[in-house]
Amino acid sequence: MAIRRIEVREKVMARNDELAVEVRERLASAGVPCFNLVSSPGSGKTALLERTLLELGDEIRIAVVTGDVQTENDAERLSRYTDRLVQAVVTNGACHMDARQILAALDEVDLAETDLLIVENVGNLVCPASWDLGETAKIVIFSVTEGEDKPLKYPRMFERSDHVVLSKVDLLPYLPFDPDQAIEYARRVNPELEFFLTSSLTGEGMEDWYGFLRRQARSGHGVPA
Amino acid sequence: MHELSLAMDVCRITEENVGTSALGRVTEVGLEVGDRSGVEFGTFEFCLESLLSSPPFRDARARIERTPGDELRVTYVEVEDGDPSD
Numbered sequence: 288m289a290i291r292r293i294e295v296r297e298k299v300m301a302r303n304d305e306l307a308v309e310v311r312e313r314l315a316s317a318g319v320p321c322f323n324l325v326s327s328p329g330s331g332k333t334a335l336l337e338r339t340l341l342e343l344g345d346e347i348r349i350a351v352v353t354g355d356v357q358t359e360n361d362a363e364r365l366s367r368y369t370d371r372l373v374q375a376v377v378t379n380g381a382c383h384m385d386a387r388q389i390l391a392a393l394d395e396v397d398l399a400e401t402d403l404l405i406v407e408n409v410g411n412l413v414c415p416a417s418w419d420l421g422e423t424a425k426i427v428i429f430s431v432t433e434g435e436d437k438p439l440k441y442p443r444m445f446e447r448s449d450h451v452v453l454s455k456v457d458l459l460p461y462l463p464f465d466p467d468q469a470i471e472y473a474r475r476v477n478p479e480l481e482f483f484l485t486s487s488l489t490g491e492g493m494e495d496w497y498g499f500l501r502r503q504a505r506s507g508h509g510v511p512a
Numbered sequence: 513m514h515e516l517s518l519a520m521d522v523c524r525i526t527e528e529n530v531g532t533s534a535l536g537r538v539t540e541v542g543l544e545v546g547d548r549s550g551v552e553f554g555t556f557e558f559c560l561e562s563l564l565s566s567p568p569f570r571d572a573r574a575r576i577e578r579t580p581g582d583e584l585r586v587t588y589v590e591v592e593d594g595d596p597s598d
Contacts, residue, residue, distance in 0.1 A: 292588050295588050295589055
């Protein structure tokens with residue numbers, strides 16, 4: 288009995304990666320950067336975006352796609368702060384978004400009239416790290432009500448991100464959370480990480496965050512590689 | 513991370529490369545699992561063993577090579593060429 292070997296050398300994630308390349312190309316040719324916001328559930332992604340749309344939405348044309356296992360609650364909340372279409376992806380069980388969903392969402396976005404695309408991913412610090420959506424960069428939201436060692440516990444997500452928004456800083460007087468320790472842990476995992484310390488409630492730190500978004504939207508090519 | 517759905521994707525890739533009718537004659541599927549791929553090795557191995565020993569497969573085995581990096585790939589498929597009724 289002869290055994291015949293067939294060489295394959297195919298990446299298992301190849302299908303998603305191909306679609307992610309297509310997303311990336313469409314965004315690049317339109318000059319629109321895309322940020323993939325990732326976090327644990329409840330870290331404040333939607334609140335950050337609500338305030339961002341309210342305060343920056345007239346200046347920068349921001350398109351948003353949200354992802355959730357169930358409900359369109361986040362998209363409904365965000366739609367109160369923008370006249371632009373907010374698209375909701377309901378995954379019905381999948382704990383991450385994938386490039387196919389972003390590609391489909393792009394069909395409903397007029398990229399010529401858009402300065403920035405933000406994806407609010409499913410609240411999950413594990414799986415989204417492995418699913419390339421074709422984004423320019425991932426941004427981790429991590430709140431002061433979580434542990435300082437979050438980056439050590441979820442290193443892949445922090446390694447694959449360029450920026451961290453440390454959220455809910457208005458609560459710092461009531462918590463033992465040490466922001467310097469959190470930053471130190473995060474930079475242990477990824478020395479290049481840049482931080483924004485923000486409160487969506489009080490507005491603290493939001494100007495730095497807006498400055499970053501303004502630079503990205505104006506440059507039209509996102510974070511340098 | 514989704515080891516079962518990844519194992520099912522391995523089966524799909526295998527089928528795409530050998531054809532549906534040859535799946536019962538697959539003897540071995542070679543894989544590379546990167547140590548930074550986020551794949552839990554033991555769970556993945558278990559899922560593959562379960563799928564490759566059930567129809568449409570017949571006692572195929574997975575040969576997994578651990579590699580540096582974050583890739584997960586199917587590297588080869590071995591098929592028995594002979595009388596399928598043996």
